[in-house]
Amino acid sequence: GSQSRFNAIADINKAVPFETKMTDSLKKIWATDVFSMAQMEESLSKSAYKAMKKTVQTGAALPNDVADDVAAAMKDWAMAKGAKFFSHIFYPMTNATAEKHDGFIITNPEGAAITEFSGSLLIKGEPDGSSFPNGSLRMTNAARGYTAWDPTSPAYIMHTPNGAVLMIPSVFMSWTGEALDKKIPLLRSNAAMNAAAQKVLTLMGEEEIATLNSSCGAEQEYFLIDERFANARPDILLAGRTLFGASPAKGQQFDDHYFGAIPERVQVFMQDFEDKLYRLGIPAKTHHNEVAPGQFEIAPYFESANIASDHQQLLMTLMKTTAKKHGFFCLLHEKPFAGVNGSGKHVNWSVGNATQGNLLDPGSTPNDNLNFLLFCGAVIRGVHKFGPLLRAVIASASNDHRLGANEAPPAILSVYLGDQLEKVFDDIKTGALHVPKSGGLMDLGLAQILKFERDPGDRNRTSPFAFTGNRFEFRAVGSSQSVSGPLVAMNTMLADSLEWIAEKLEAQLESGKDKAAAAFAVIKELMELHSNVIFGGDGYSAEWHRMAVEERGLRNAPTTADALPALKEKEVVELFSNTGVLTPTELASRFEVYAEQYVLSVEVEAKLVIEMATTMIYPAAVKYLSSMASTGFTLEHSPATKVAAAATAMMASVEKLSAALESEHFDTTEAHMSFLAADVRALMVDIRTSADLLETLVADDLWPLPKYREMLFIK
Ligand code: ADP
Ligand code: MG
Numbered sequence: 001g002s003q004s005r006f007n008a009i010a011d012i013n014k015a016v017p018f019e020t021k022m023t024d025s026l027k028k029i030w031a032t033d034v035f036s037m038a039q040m041e042e043s044l045s046k047s048a049y050k051a052m053k054k055t056v057q058t059g060a061a062l063p064n065d066v067a068d069d070v071a072a073a074m075k076d077w078a079m080a081k082g083a084k085f086f087s088h089i090f091y092p093m094t095n096a097t098a099e100k101h102d103g104f105i106i107t108n109p110e111g112a113a114i115t116e117f118s119g120s121l122l123i124k125g126e127p128d129g130s131s132f133p134n135g136s137l138r139m140t141n142a143a144r145g146y147t148a149w150d151p152t153s154p155a156y157i158m159h160t161p162n163g164a165v166l167m168i169p170s171v172f173m174s175w176t177g178e179a180l181d182k183k184i185p186l187l188r189s190n191a192a193m194n195a196a197a198q199k200v201l202t203l204m205g206e207e208e209i210a211t212l213n214s215s216c217g218a219e220q221e222y223f224l225i226d227e228r229f230a231n232a233r234p235d236i237l238l239a240g241r242t243l244f245g246a247s248p249a250k251g252q253q254f255d256d257h258y259f260g261a262i263p264e265r266v267q268v269f270m271q272d273f274e275d276k277l278y279r280l281g282i283p284a285k286t287h288h289n290e291v292a293p294g295q296f297e298i299a300p301y302f303e304s305a306n307i308a309s310d311h312q313q314l315l316m317t318l319m320k321t322t323a324k325k326h327g328f329f330c331l332l333h334e335k336p337f338a339g340v341n342g343s344g345k346h347v348n349w350s351v352g353n354a355t356q357g358n359l360l361d362p363g364s365t366p367n368d369n370l371n372f373l374l375f376c377g378a379v380i381r382g383v384h385k386f387g388p389l390l391r392a393v394i395a396s397a398s399n400d401h402r403l404g405a406n407e408a409p410p411a412i413l414s415v416y417l418g419d420q421l422e423k424v425f426d427d428i429k430t431g432a433l434h435v436p437k438s439g440g441l442m443d444l445g446l447a448q449i450l451k452f453e454r455d456p457g458d459r460n461r462t463s464p465f466a467f468t469g470n471r472f473e474f475r476a477v478g479s480s481q482s483v484s485g486p487l488v489a490m491n492t493m494l495a496d497s498l499e500w501i502a503e504k505l506e507a508q509l510e511s512g513k514d515k516a517a518a519a520f521a522v523i524k525e526l527m528e529l530h531s532n533v534i535f536g537g538d539g540y541s542a543e544w545h546r547m548a549v550e551e552r553g554l555r556n557a558p559t560t561a562d563a564l565p566a567l568k569e570k571e572v573v574e575l576f577s578n579t580g581v582l583t584p585t586e587l588a589s590r591f592e593v594y595a596e597q598y599v600l601s602v603e604v605e606a607k608l609v610i611e612m613a614t615t616m617i618y619p620a621a622v623k624y625l626s627s628m629a630s631t632g633f634t635l636e637h638s639p640a641t642k643v644a645a646a647a648t649a650m651m652a653s654v655e656k657l658s659a660a661l662e663s664e665h666f667d668t669t670e671a672h673m674s675f676l677a678a679d680v681r682a683l684m685v686d687i688r689t690s691a692d693l694l695e696t697l698v699a700d701d702l703w704p705l706p707k708y709r710e711m712l713f714i715k
Contacts, residue, residue: 002620005706008228012714018326020268023275031281033081033157035074043073055151058211059191062151067119074155075104075117078166081157086117086166088125088147091182093133093593095396095482097313098172100125100147101165122168123149133596134180135589145180147172150187153310156280169310179586182484186306189491190214192579193351196498197375201356203505204371204515210353214491215471217302218312221343221479222319223295223331224266226714229706230329234612239605240333240480241398243684244612246692247339248709262289263715265326266296273322274298280318282311291407292341293712302348302471305491309484316480332480335401337708338688342402343479344409347486350471351375351494361470362446369444370519375494377425377526378501379472380415382493383465384533386575387413388555388566389493390465390474393485395563395594397601399478400677404558406540409464409476411563412548412556414535416463421446422536428520429527435517462539488581495579501526560598561673567591595669602676606661609684613654616704617691621647624698639697646697650690657683 023029037056041049048069055062062070078086087099102125104115125147134145149155153169172181179185194212201209230236235243262270274284283301290297300315302308316332323330335342352358359375362368383390390413394403403411417425424446427433433444460466464476477486501522508518532552537544548554557563566572568591576582582590621643628640660680666672695703 002702002704004232005704005710006701008226008232008706009710009714011228012226015327018265018268020271023271026278029275029279031279033159033279034281035077035155036281037154039077040070040073043077044069052151059152059187062123064119067123069119070151071117071119071122074122074166075115078155078157078164079104079115081164083157083164083166085163086121086168088149088170089167090147090170090172091309091313091482091484092172092180093135093182093590094597095480097317099167125168125170133593134174135592135596145172145174150183150306152187153307154281178589179582182482182488183306183309185488185581185586186309186484186491188581189488189495189579190305192495192581193491193498196495196502197351197359199502200374200378200498200505201371203502203509204367204374204519206356206371208355210355212351212353212356212359214305214349214351214487215302215358216305216308216312216483216487217299217348217471218308218483219297219299219346219348220312220315220319221290221295221297221345223292223333223336223343224269224323224328224715225294225331225711227324227327227329229711229714232706233711235605235608236329236331236336238608239601240331241336241401242338242708242711243605243609244617244688244691244695244705245338245708246695248707248712262287262296265715266328269323269326269328270296270298272326273319276318276322277315280311280314282315290341290343292337294715295341295343302350305349305483305487309482309487312483334396334398334478334480335405337712340708340712341407342405344402344475345477345479345481345483347474347477347483348468348471349474349487349490351491358470360467360472366444366516369446370516372446373424373428373444373523374501374505374519375498376417376421376467377523378494378497379490380417380425380533381497381500381526381530382490383413383415384530385496386489386493386572387533388557388563388569389489389572389575390486391476391555391557391563392566392572393489394477394481395557395560395598396478396481397560397598397605398480399476400559402478403476409462410539410545410548410556411476411558412539412545412554413464413476413533414539414548414552414554415472415533416460416466416536417534418460418467419536421467422534425523425527425531425534428523429531431524435514435520460536460539463535464539492575492579492581495581496575559677560594561670561677564591564594564598564673565670567594592669595673598673599669599676602680603661606657606676606680606684609687610654610658610661612705613650613687613691617694618647618651620698620702620704621694624702627699627702643694643697646690646693650687650694653683653686653690657687 040052044052048066051063051066052070054060085101085103087101089097089099092098104117105113106116108114147170150169150171155166155168157164158167171183173179173184190213193214197212198209235241270287277284285299285301287298303311320330350358350360359371362372391411402408466473474486504522504525505518508521513521545556549556567587573584573587576587577584625640625643660683
């Protein structure tokens with residue numbers, strides 16, 4: 001009943017502040033828990049270190065004897081830090097992280113404990129993976145999966161309250177080599193992007209081109225509420241969001257939270273959390289309050305996509321465990337509170353290498369400008385051609401509540417370039433900007449004109465996919481999602497576009513044009529085909545939603561049920577198989593896993609709605625009514641009549657929802673998803689509407705669930 005709610009408030013009010021101490025200097029703690037290249041240089045033989053470095057830089061396979069050396073050095077390092085166990089850590093197709101811990105210990109024939117950690121243990125592990133979703137991949141192969149170290153991502157130590165575990169970032173695949181995780185396609189997508197980029201840069205006359213890599217800097221939004229409130233709300237504990245709750249009188253309409261002072265208790269949490277990140281070599285760079293009360297953001301400095309992706313998963317895990325330690329509950333859900341801003345994850349993405357630098361930076365020479373226009377054009381083409389794929393990889397039951405909700409990017413994929421750059425591309429398309437006949441490279445002065453675009457004040461915040469001066473920012477990604485899916489989609493669409501560009505460029509050059517004229521001709525053709533995806537206006541407006549679909553031919557996929565089937569479309573299947581990123585079987589298994597996750601999460605929520613309405617909210621309404629009746633008060637014109645009506649309406653909807661959940665005859669997964677997205681979700685909203693009305697009518701001291709104003713403002 002309401003007792004747990006009031007106990008929570010009382011407990012919070014008498015809570016003593018978390019004990020704090022000054023933290024150690026950055027220099028002292030930076031990457032101390034990482035088995036870094038510097039560590040390896042110290043502890044490996046010269047030749048082993050050289051082989052290791054080559055693997056990290058080029059992705060070349062690690063020879064077996066070197067693996068043995070690395071394993072031995074890694075074990076010594078970890079054991080000196082108190083580790084007795086090691087674990088391959090991997091990233092199954094859910095957004096979660098998985099581990100299986102094994103001891104270093106073995107016993108010798110005399111029964112004494114000795115330790116062992118060979119190269120083969122480092123490189124290959126066998127998790128009991130039968131419980132990981134695999135989209136029937138392993139069913140067909142009738143085999144278990146295994147994990148293998150990804151040597152391009154360093155091992156590290158995870159501290160527990162009284163020990164430590166050596167963590168080994170790994171891929172997870174079937175015995176027949178099919179990807180069962182989110183890391184394998186990321187590594188493959190990077191390789192595909194590199195191969196295509198090499199072709200374009202070679203045609204553009206570049207020499208000594210180093211391996212290209214994609215980079216990612218993710219801005220992570222989240223909510224913190226007191227843990228005691230979370231414990232009194234089954235919906236937060238089980239679904240990660242409030243399934244009920246009336247809007248508070250004071251919401252975010254005052255906007256006084258954005259960039260405001262961070263409450264001290266939160267500040268202490270952040271410091272503790274960021275120190276943990278630093279020890280793990282994760283470069284936490286900015287943190288601040290977000291738009292909604294109780295909402296915050298953290299953004300580490302960008303890193304290579306594979307590492308950034310591993311770090312992002314680690315960051316989400318640490319954020320939750322550290323919050324718990326500080327008596328907070330950390331919500332990564334995209335829309336934990338209705339009527340309050342949701343949380344996203346902006347994925348900042350660029351591609352580059354050591355020799356040419358960042359290819360999405362216009363640079364300062366005419367040559368750099370041309371390369372930039374080609375790569376930027378490649379991204380534009382990718383978003384136009386594969387917008388539905390980009391939408392599919394960010395589709396989830398939770399992100400559906402956020403996209404298109406007038407405070408988050410629309411569910412239509414378009415590209416924002418900024419006025420100046422948009423004009424450059426437009427002028428190339430119309431021929432207003434062309435290469436002089438005299439030949440030679442023209443200085444487009446892009447670095448100059450684009451300086452202006454980097455001003456954050458000038459950015460269009462309503463765009464789902466924006467150029468921000470030297471990178472693209474994919475803003476429609478959900479706060480709880482792995483960044484890997486979006487990175488795979490972006491790298492792969494870029495690979496496809498760069499292949500297309502290379503082919504066109506080659507033909508233009510063969511026809512006798514010089515590099516600049518050839519590049520301009522290709523960009524002109526590209527813009528004629530794909531400039532429809534460029535949009536600089538208000539992405540929230542109803543006009544854009546109409547225009548995008550009717551005039552531009554872009555797709556609007558408001559729910560996961562609309563978005564996920566894109567993974568089955570011919571163009572997408574071909575994209576992934578042509579680039580070698582995912583075979584048709586692997587891709588099909590992904591659709592199955594994501595669809596299943598959607599179905600499961602909506603069904604879990606729906607059942608919880610029924611249970612909470614029946615066992616918590618209805619009884620509170622009845623209690624209130626009986627207390628009113630016992631006063632002998634005449635019920636006419638009193639809130640009681642409204643309470644009775646709302647409670648009856650709520651239970652009628654509960655009956656309907658229960659019946660809807662019984663219908664289990666769907667010909668296809670798609671039909672099942674659509675039924676949940678339309679019918680089931682609508683009934684959940686009906687129940688909530690009645691319940692939230694009840695919350696505003698029933699006596700406060702009888703209400704069982706912590707209210708929005710309490711969760712969002714008491715800290
Ligand atoms: P804003 O809030 O203005 O978008 P932030 O500084 O909060 O910017 O976050 C921007 C993110 O983009 C950071 O993680 C930053 O390191 C990252 N970033 C900056 N340059 C690049 C780049 N070239 N490639 C990828 N990410 C980048
Ligand atoms: Mg941003």
